[in-house]
Amino acid sequence: MKVGLIRCLQTEDMCPGTADFKVMREKKCAFKDVEGEIEVIGVTTCGGCPGKKAVTRAAMMVERGADTIVLASCITKGTPIGFACPHAQAMKDAIKKRLGEDVSIIDHTH
Numbered sequence: 001m002k003v004g005l006i007r008c009l010q011t012e013d014m015c016p017g018t019a020d021f022k023v024m025r026e027k028k029c030a031f032k033d034v035e036g037e038i039e040v041i042g043v044t045t046c047g048g049c050p051g052k053k054a055v056t057r058a059a060m061m062v063e064r065g066a067d068t069i070v071l072a073s074c075i076t077k078g079t080p081i082g083f084a085c086p087h088a089q090a091m092k093d094a095i096k097k098r099l100g101e102d103v104s105i106i107d108h109t110h
C-alpha cells in the first residue's frame, strides 16, 4: 500500500501525527488487515477550511505514486479534542469523485 496522508490543518498545533505513523508502522486500527509493506509517499493537510484543497492535494499524491488516500482521524473523528471536521464527508466525496474507483480511500487512521 502506498499512502497519501491528509490531515486537518487546524490540528497541526496540537498533534504531529505520531499515532497515524505508529498505527501504519504496526499495522493496527485502520491498517490491521493490510498485507505487505505500507509506504507513506506523502503527507499534506487539507489546506484549511473548508478543505477544498484536499481534492487537488490528493490527486497530486496519486500522481506521485499513492494508491490509497488516507484521511487522518483528526478530520473524521476530531482527534485529539473530539472536534470532527464539519466538511469531512464533502471532502471525502469530492476526493472519491476526482480520483475514481482505482484509488482507495481510508477515512480514519486510529
Ligand code: SF4
Pocket (backbone or CB within 6 Å): 007, 008, 009, 010, 011, 046, 047, 048, 049, 050, 051, 074, 075, 084, 085, 086, 087, 088
Ligand atoms: S476543513 Fe476540516 S480538516 Fe480542514 S482545517 Fe478545516 S476543520 Fe480541519
